[in-house]
Amino acid sequence: MTDTPPSDSFGSGKIAMYWTQNSNAKTFAMSAEAKNIDVAPVPAGPAGSITVLNSVGVGVNAKSKNLDEAKKFVAFVAGEDGARIQAEAGNAIPAYAGTQDAWLKSYPQFDLQVFLDASKTAKSYPKSVSMSSWQDVESEHRRNIWTGKESVSDGLDALNTAVQAVIDKAKK
Numbered sequence: 001m002t003d004t005p006p007s008d009s010f011g012s013g014k015i016a017m018y019w020t021q022n023s024n025a026k027t028f029a030m031s032a033e034a035k036n037i038d039v040a041p042v043p044a045g046p047a048g049s050i051t052v053l054n055s056v057g058v059g060v061n062a063k064s065k066n067l068d069e070a071k072k073f074v075a076f077v078a079g080e081d082g083a084r085i086q087a088e089a090g091n092a093i094p095a096y097a098g099t100q101d102a103w104l105k106s107y108p109q110f111d112l113q114v115f116l117d118a119s120k121t122a123k124s125y126p127k128s129v130s131m132s133s134w135q136d137v138e139s140e141h142r143r144n145i146w147t148g149k150e151s152v153s154d155g156l157d158a159l160n161t162a163v164q165a166v167i168d169k170a171k172k
Contacts, residue, residue, distance in 0.1 A: 011037075021054060022103075022115040023092035029107045039114045053122035056092050093119075130170035134163040 010018035011031030019042070028037050042051045058077050060070040076082045083096030090106030093115060104112050128134070141159035144150040150158060 021092075022112070023056075025107045025110055025112060026090045029090070029109065034109070037110070039111045041114050041118060048121055049118065051118050051122050052125040053119055054125050056086070056095070128167055128170065130166050133170070134166040137162045137166055 004014075006015065006018055007020065007024060007027060009015045010020075011028055011033060013033040013036065025039075028034060031037070042049050058074050060067065060074055064070050077086075078096070080096050080099060083094035083099040084102055086092065087094045087099050087102035088106060090103065093100055093103050100116060104116070106112075138159055141150065141155050141162065144158075145152055145155035149155075
């Protein structure tokens with residue numbers, strides 16, 4: 001996983017399981033192993049089956065020369081018609097209520113309902129001003145765990161300490 005992205009390894013059949021987001025359905029539907037791929041719920045631990053939930057967002061630069069047009073575009077994308085287009089294209093689960101069925105039908109070979117079911121117990125992805133920095137630290141420690149440079153227990157302890165240090169430094 002240090003040289004090849006895990007999604008590439010999974011899509012080519014080199015790894016058996018991959019935890020990913022709903023927006024990767026399109027990637028895996030077009031992969032060499034598409035016929036051998038499906039979706040399964042995250043295993044339940046003591047607190048149940050918990051995962052993170054993200055969404056697609058669109059922003060507008062307040063200093064744009066075309067601010068009115070940009071605002072209209074964002075309103076369209078965030079509305080029912082924009083969500084339906086996104087869903088039918090199979091890009092990601094749309095946030096607009098009532099448009100998710102089109103996304104479920106976009107890849108009928110996969111049990112995409114698993115993602116909608118998971119949203120009932122999902123937590124929001126942790127965010128902070130230092131997010132890109134702590135994600136780099138997290139990736140480094142995950143790589144060390146995967147390559148055996150750190151045991152899982154020691155690596156996770158080091159990861160937690162390092163990420164917290166980045167967050168604490170940003171608070172100062």
